[in-house]
Amino acid sequence: MKLWTVKKLVEKKPIGEKVKLGGWIKSQRKSKAFTFIVLNDGSTQDDVQIIADDVLEGYEEFVKCGTGSSMLLHGEVVESQGKQDFEIRATKVEFFHRADDDYPLQKKGTSMEFLREVSHLRPRTNTFGAVFRIRHALAQATHKFFNDNGFFYVNTPIVTAMDAEGAGELFRVSTLDANNPPKNDKGEVDFSKDYFGKESYLCVTGQLEGEAFACGMGSIYTFGPTFRSENSNTARHLAEFWMIEPEVAFADLDDVAKLGADYIQYMINYALEHCAPELNMLNKFISKGLIDKLNHVAKTPFKQITYTEAVDILTSSKKKFDYKVEWGADLQTEHERFLTDEHFNGPVIVTDYPKDIKAFYMKQNPDGKTVRAMDILVPGVGEIIGGSQREEDYDKLTKRMAEMDLEEDLYRWYLDLRRFGTVPHSGFGLGFERAVMYITGMTNIRDVIPFYRTPGHVEF
Numbered sequence: 502m503k504l505w506t507v508k509k510l511v512e513k514k515p516i517g518e519k520v521k522l523g524g525w526i527k528s529q530r531k532s533k534a535f536t537f538i539v540l541n542d543g544s545t546q547d548d549v550q551i552i553a554d555d556v557l558e559g560y561e562e563f564v565k566c567g568t569g570s571s572m573l574l575h576g577e578v579v580e581s582q583g584k585q586d587f588e589i590r591a592t593k594v595e596f597f598h599r600a601d602d603d604y605p606l607q608k609k610g611t612s613m614e615f616l617r618e619v620s621h622l623r624p625r626t627n628t629f630g631a632v633f634r635i636r637h638a639l640a641q642a643t644h645k646f647f648n649d650n651g652f653f654y655v656n657t658p659i660v661t662a663m664d665a666e667g668a669g670e671l672f673r674v675s676t677l678d679a680n681n682p683p684k685n686d687k688g689e690v691d692f693s694k695d696y697f698g699k700e701s702y703l704c705v706t707g708q709l710e711g712e713a714f715a716c717g718m719g720s721i722y723t724f725g726p727t728f729r730s731e732n733s734n735t736a737r738h739l740a741e742f743w744m745i746e747p748e749v750a751f752a753d754l755d756d757v758a759k760l761g762a763d764y765i766q767y768m769i770n771y772a773l774e775h776c777a778p779e780l781n782m783l784n785k786f787i788s789k790g791l792i793d794k795l796n797h798v799a800k801t802p803f804k805q806i807t808y809t810e811a812v813d814i815l816t817s818s819k820k821k822f823d824y825k826v827e828w829g830a831d832l833q834t835e836h837e838r839f840l841t842d843e844h845f846n847g848p849v850i851v852t853d854y855p856k857d858i859k860a861f862y863m864k865q866n867p868d869g870k871t872v873r874a875m876d877i878l879v880p881g882v883g884e885i886i887g888g889s890q891r892e893e894d895y896d897k898l899t900k901r902m903a904e905m906d907l908e909e910d911l912y913r914w915y916l917d918l919r920r921f922g923t924v925p926h927s928g929f930g931l932g933f934e935r936a937v938m939y940i941t942g943m944t945n946i947r948d949v950i951p952f953y954r955t956p957g958h959v960e961f
């Protein structure tokens with residue numbers, strides 16, 4: 502017999518058909534000769550109601566199964582007496598397993614914090630089922646968006662010797678004996694004896710390698726894991742997260758700012774189209790007004806201002822900030838929040854940041870003070886995209902690298918891109934979990950990645 506899913510059943514409503522279906526019990530109600538079971542298999546937001554009666558083989562044991570128990574059964578799809586379109590009258594139980602009594606998801610209304618402790622079981626809840634089906638849809642949307650726009654999907658290395666962002670948030674990759682590492686004459690750890698023959702790390706970005714492919718294939722994007730030893734414990738930073746990094750040859754900053762806005766709007770429309778039941782659930786129980794927000798953002802052009810204009814807006818607002826607003830300092834979360842949540846009430850693209858707070862590879866503006874960088878900020882989440890036009894001029898780039906004390910040797914190949922037919926090019930990185938937060942309305946980044954890694958936390 503064909504194995505069905507609840508999703509397929511809801512789509513087809515095959516009244517009269519004999520089906521085979523598996524899932525986990527959400528709830529159960531017993532009357533004299535019948536048991537009603539609400540079953541969910543995670544394939545969709547909907548549950549399905551099963552009616553089992555005492556003529557079923559093994560009924561006695563079977564009805565002792567409570568919330569969290571699993572079952573695989575055969576049955577007939579019938580019109581429902583109740584509110585549902587259909588229900589299933591069980592004809593044979595092929596398999597069941599009664600969950601132990603301490604199944605942690607018994608009660609309704611368990612807190613997000615508690616659910617993090619049972620990250621291995623939370624995919625069974627309504628909320629997390631919805632979040633992770635949306636996450637899946639957004640990954641599909643990402644590949645479709647870039648593919649349809651002529652981008653090639655490139656996989657860049659995860660282990661690297663370069664700290665491209667210069668932020669020092671690196672995780673070391675090493676096979677040296679941590680207790681007894683080889684030392685050089687100066688008494689320092691001798692990394693030439695390490696696996697790769699030099700210090701190496703997990704990537705903080707795939708951008709530099711992405712640039713090499715853009716400078717040969719035109720438009721590329723990456724979609725991969727990214728690692729940063731952020732020491733801040735915030736609701737929007739993970740130590741391991743996923744990033745999408747498009748890179749486009751011959752594009753300037755405005756081109757990729759538009760690409761970023763188009764991509765975000767595409768993901769929103771894709772979710773609205775493919776995840777209506779999930780969004781409805783989140784709209785009702787997690788984030789009131791979510792669907793209105795998404796509909797609005799999907800069709801409203803993003804505002805675009807320069808960093809200098811942003812500083813002016815912030816200083817001329819009468820708002821009291823914890824961190825002083827000062828030209829030259831990076832925008833703090835509270836500043837970004839003010840711009841998106843209060844001043845513009847929507848996403849905003851901020852461009853042309855001071856060069857001293859940005860990475861070495863960004864294109865220098867003629868003013869000598871700023872670089873062609875951009876961040877896209879969204880309400881509730883803050884920065885979702887960081888990008889820039891890249892410096893394509895060999896001399897300017899090497900000069901900047903020297904100023905920033907970068908080891909030129911490591912970047913030899915990167916500089917080659919500026920020696921052999923250099924071209925203007927631009928790109929950005931979008932934090933996938935930040936996008937999932939924004940589109941689901943979830944407020945903690947730990948709740949939009951299956952198993953989160955943060956300082957002190959590497960469970961599961």
Ligand code: ATP
Pocket residue numbers: 666729731737738739740742744884885886887888930931932933934935
């Ligand atoms: P932030 O200021 O929020 O730390 P960033 O400036 O360090 O961000 P970029 O280096 O520009 O971020 O990285 C590109 C994108 O990757 C960011 O816009 C964000 O969406 C995402 N991102 C960066 N760091 C993290 C992190 N620790 N966890 C999750 N997503 C992140």
Ligand code: MN
Pocket residue numbers: none
């Ligand atoms: Mn950061």
